[in-house]
Amino acid sequence: MPLGQRQGDRSDSRYCGVETEFDDDMPQVLALNLSGGFDFIAAPLIDPNYRPSLVKNDGSGAGALPFAGSDLVLTPSQWSSHVVGKISSWIDLDSEDEILRMDSEIALKQEISWASHLSLQACLLPSPRRSSCGNYARCVNQILQGLNNMQLWLRVPLEKSELMDDDTGDENCDRLSGGRELDTWEWWNSFRLLCEHHNQLSVAVDILSSLPSANSLGRWFGEPVKAAIIHTDSFLTNSRGYPCLSKRHQKLMAGLFNHSVQILISGKLIHNISLENSESLPANHNDNHVEGIARHPLKSYLDYIGYLYQRMDPLPEQERFEFGYRDFLQSPLQPLMDNLEAQTYETFEKDTVKYSQYQRAVYKALLDRVPDEKASTTTTVLMVVGAGRGPLVRASLQAAEETGRKLKVYAVEKNPNAVVTLHSLIKLEGWENIVTIVSSDMRFWDAPEKADILVSELLGSFGDNELSPECLDGAQRFLKPDGISIPSSYTSFIQPVTASKLYNDVKSHKDVAHFETAYVVKLHSVARLAPSKPVFTFTHPDHSTNQSNQRYKKLKFEMPSDTGSVMVHGFAGYFDATLYKDVHLGIEPTMATPNMFSWFAIFFPLRTPVCVRPGSPLEVHFWRCCGSTKVWYEWCVTSPSASPIHNPNGRSYWVGL
Structure with missing residues (x-):
């Protein structure tokens, strides 16, 4: 070679x-x-x-073709x-x-x-x-x-090339329209x-x-x-x-x-x-x-x-790690409906960048919550909701050690298998007097006291697609009125893409259902056609009286004038989260957290790709719909041509509550 x-x-x-x-x-x-x-x-x-x-044929049909x-x-x-x-x-x-x-x-x-x-x-x-x-x-x-x-x-x-006249006499004229x-x-x-x-x-x-x-x-x-x-x-x-x-x-x-x-x-x-x-x-x-x-x-x-x-x-090391996942379609996790396996926890826990960002956020929140003069007398109640096998518990305790603040931690986890590992971790680290393990779904737990800080890592590739809003809505009842949620907000983004390989992989299933499913994918062979735009934003805690997690957004994308015509096979989705104040976490390409691999992008395919001509805007509609047992997305294009509305009533793809 x-x-x-x-x-x-x-x-x-x-x-x-x-x-x-x-x-x-x-x-x-x-x-x-x-x-x-x-x-x-x-x-x-x-x-x-x-x-x-020019080949003479004697009509006998004998002999090999002479070409x-x-x-x-x-x-x-x-x-x-x-x-x-x-x-x-x-x-x-x-x-x-x-x-x-x-x-x-x-x-x-x-x-x-x-x-x-x-x-x-x-x-x-x-x-x-x-x-x-x-x-x-x-x-x-x-x-x-x-x-x-x-x-x-x-x-x-x-x-x-630039615009040419029809009567130039050049042979290329036949190629023009x-x-x-x-x-x-x-x-x-x-x-x-x-x-x-x-x-x-x-x-x-x-x-x-x-x-x-x-x-x-x-x-x-x-x-x-x-x-x-x-x-x-x-x-x-x-x-x-x-x-x-x-x-x-x-x-x-x-x-x-x-x-x-x-x-x-x-x-x-x-x-x-x-x-x-x-x-x-x-x-x-x-x-x-x-x-x-x-x-x-x-x-x-x-x-x-x-x-x-x-x-x-x-x-880079991260790219080498992700190489085998390039353009490979995966179904998004459903951690609320399904219990994650040990291998999944193991993969995510290796992402040191994510946990260092969480540690920074807790560090700053503790300093704001407890002034220096009260550091030795005030104990902050911190609840990790969705504690998994304990990486956020560890990050929070390290932040407390760095700030010299006293901490009381509740580790709430619904997966009974992860709870077994949590108990072992607490014993191994000698945290029995600091950490209380709660084996329960955060939405239904009756907390013995209110929390000063609520910490969670419930974000999906599209921000809210693993039901972080629904989970945190259920958990915020045991957060003090002036309590802090980490993350405090997150926003999803979409971006039109040319993705011929992804489109053909979805098309190979020969059904509508796969075109109405959102996939997690390490995007590689794609052309990002226009800057991404924000879609849905959620803020925590949310004390509004008219609280709803349903959302609808209409977006218009303008392709750069020198691009030419493009084919839109679907939309890449990302998120950006504010953990606390200026501490961010996200995968939106222009502001992505460096060297973080916990999340790949999400891909929303189109059943029929849309060709967008120069100067013609692309108009897209996205809905986040909520039912009693599930949450789902619907999406469509209305300009330059109308597509069907994908996934009506969550018939093909939904996230279980």
């Missing part, structure tokens, strides 16, 4: 290939490129001069591991020329059938020639219905909609010498981009004649590496590096670079791509 291995890198997908021309001698082509350091080739499987209409060589020239392992099939570039399935169109249809099916026979992992489809590609998509969709595990990569140039700006993302979007978001249809982006805006590029990280083809004429030349990339291209490459996108180098040698210049190559290039340049004309480009990869910062 020429791109090397970085510390903490757990991915096996950082490969670099090379695009080749047709050659009858496939073993020699493969050997030359593998010995040059490349992992695979994207090679035409068929002679580009072949046209079905390909033998599959025996390479081993099955070589075909599947080192070759991506490149479908003929002359194919034009939307041509006005009927003979060309029919030839294209026959050839496309023959070539993909042959590639499938060879057990190739992927085929590279030629880029659409125009914005209207209905017949091309129809033929590909037909093929997808019976395809084995092979992926089809639709080649799409990364291009988004009514004088609109050229945005090749629209080609991809039209194609995948016609193919119903098929999960074997992916993208290979062509990286050109000029790039669209950062927001326009950002859309692609939520799409199924499997390969990036970078052309040799996209490289600049450094002061000593060596190929390099612009800062913007380097940033794009880092994003592609981070999303395990395979790299393909395409084109001819432009930077003719002499051996005298070899001493100027980056120090951490492959040691055999001089030999490599002699052996393969594109080795200098490969070395530079490897250099960019190896100089990336290693994955």
Whole structure:
């Protein structure tokens, strides 16, 4: 693997290939490129001069089709591991020329059938020639219905240009619609909609010498981009004649590496590096670079791509911990209805950042509650409601020790299994005279005295989705009128996202129920399309007379003007909580607590993804609904087009009281 291995890198997908021309001698082509350091080739499987209409047919039907060589020239392992099939570039399935169109249809099916026979992992489809590609998509969709595990990569140039006139005479005009700006993302979007978001249809982006805006590029990280083809004429030349990339291209490459996108180098040698210049190559290039340049004309480009990869910062410890959870849909916990298992407690208790924040909050609350002159005579009553296996009890007692305040703690926990561990902890730490364990649901416990401070960790990924409001409403009756709740408030947020992988994973269940369920997920292959906005806020204690935990919010999102059209597959949800005064805790991206892993985001899918055009706002409605036995969310989009209201009456997803 020429791109090397970085510390903490757990991915096996950082490969670099090379695009080749047709050659009858496939073993020699493969050997030359593998010995040059490349992992695979994207090679035409068929002679580009072949046209079905030119083949003479004697009507006997005998003999093999005369469009390909033998599959025996390479081993099955070589075909599947080192070759991506490149479908003929002359194919034009939307041509006005009927003979060309029919030839294209026959050839496309023959070539993909042959590639499938060879057990190739992927085929590279030629880029659409125009914005209207209905017949091309129809033929590909037909093929997808019976395809084995092979992926089809639709080649799409990364291009988004300014407005052009219809009568420019430029061949690109056919790609425009009514004088609109050229945005090749629209080609991809039209194609995948016609193919119903098929999960074997992916993208290979062509990286050109000029790039669209950062927001326009950002859309692609939520799409199924499997390969990036970078052309040799996209490289600049450094002061000593060596190929390099612009800062913007380097940033794009880092994003592609981070999303395990395979790299393909395409084109001819432009930077003719002499051996005298070899001493100027980056120090951490492959040691055999001089030999490599002699052996393969594109080795200098490969070395530079490897250099960019190896100089990336290693994955932080938190990212390494979360790597296996990336884009994996999980059902949210229901700790009120279900008793958590030991393994779940174990995972959350390792989050030292969360408990240090709670300790800071209790520390500040104790200092405000008890002045220095009363520290030795006043005992603060602190109740941990939902004590679990005791980490908040420990954090509270450490805060008391730091402040020199006296504390009396009630540890209230409904899970009888966790209570067993609590008793053991209290005995082990010698806290019997300080901590009283209460095995009860906080909503139904009759406290023997009122609390000065109420501490809880009942927050879910969306803030209120694990029923913190309902639990704390039940517990606040034993909080003194001037008592302190930690947390004191929390707000949920949503953000529209492109999330093709998540959408296809939900779609694979083939039912409505999964589209009406909110999932906890470590978001990775997503494009965040607009800044998040607040949805529901809860404050504790809540002494209002007209107390209700039902909520409704209408939100309007404006996409950045330079992004272009986007596809919204659903909404990412986050929370931010104020524990006490200036002590915060949360996962909203712009103000997330660093190095905290107790919560992933929540994902609300849309049954039908919504395409949002430039200048068109996205209007979203969210409801938090409460019944006698459950709480649930409903959501919908009303602009630019109306979606169904998801999850009416909590028919698919709800949280049990």
